[in-house]
Amino acid sequence: MDVRHIRAFTITELVVVVAIVAVLASVSVAAFSMITARAKSARCMNQLRQIGGALNLYLGDHQMILPELVAAREDRDEEAPAIDNTLDVYLGEDARVFRCPADSTGLAEKTGTSYFWNSLLNGQRATALDFLGLKAGDAGIPVVSDKENFHRYIGHEVNVLYADGHVDKELRFQVGEGE
Secondary structure, three states: OOOOOOOOOOHHHHHHHHHHHHHHHHHHHHHHHHHHHHHHHHHHHHHHHHHHHHHHHHHHHOOOEOOOOOOOOOOOOOOOOOHHHHOHHHOOOOHHHHOOOOOOOOHHHHHOOOEEEOHHHOOOEHHHOEEOOEEOOOOOOEEEEEOOOOOHHHOOOOOEEEOOOOEEOOOOOOOOOOO
16 A cells, blocks of 8 residues: 655644744834835925925025015915915925925825924024024024924934025034023
8 A cells, every 4th residue: 555645734833934924024014114204204304405495596586585484374275474385486386395205194285384484583684594592604593394293203303404404303403501
């Protein structure tokens, strides 16, 4: 008699394989989520740079005087001047620049933008800014930032466009001691 021995997986081996696959899947989902969050933050930073470019064009047309804008609107239908309805003409047709890719709450759709304007700079000459003791030329004068902490999942709260044109991942400024 010819008896063939059939080799098969045991139930224990199958459970171990399934467990390993599940662990690998959960790790890769977490890694993919982190990569996606970092990409959204990078796109947000790029959009802030574009807003900075639009602001520079605005300044060129307005004798280097910053616009007088509300910090934020409650509703996009309000007539108040804000960054999205003032700088839009300098950005062309791409209104998506005013929506942070990480804005999952629909804030941009409701208010017109995901970004906050530093209204303490309203009407100031760009070459002579004064913000809480910081003067034009000093690093650290925030101009536009995220309205909310859209990027908290990757270790920082907000992206910020500064007056010197750079964009950073955190709001950082220091007022000189004794001032």
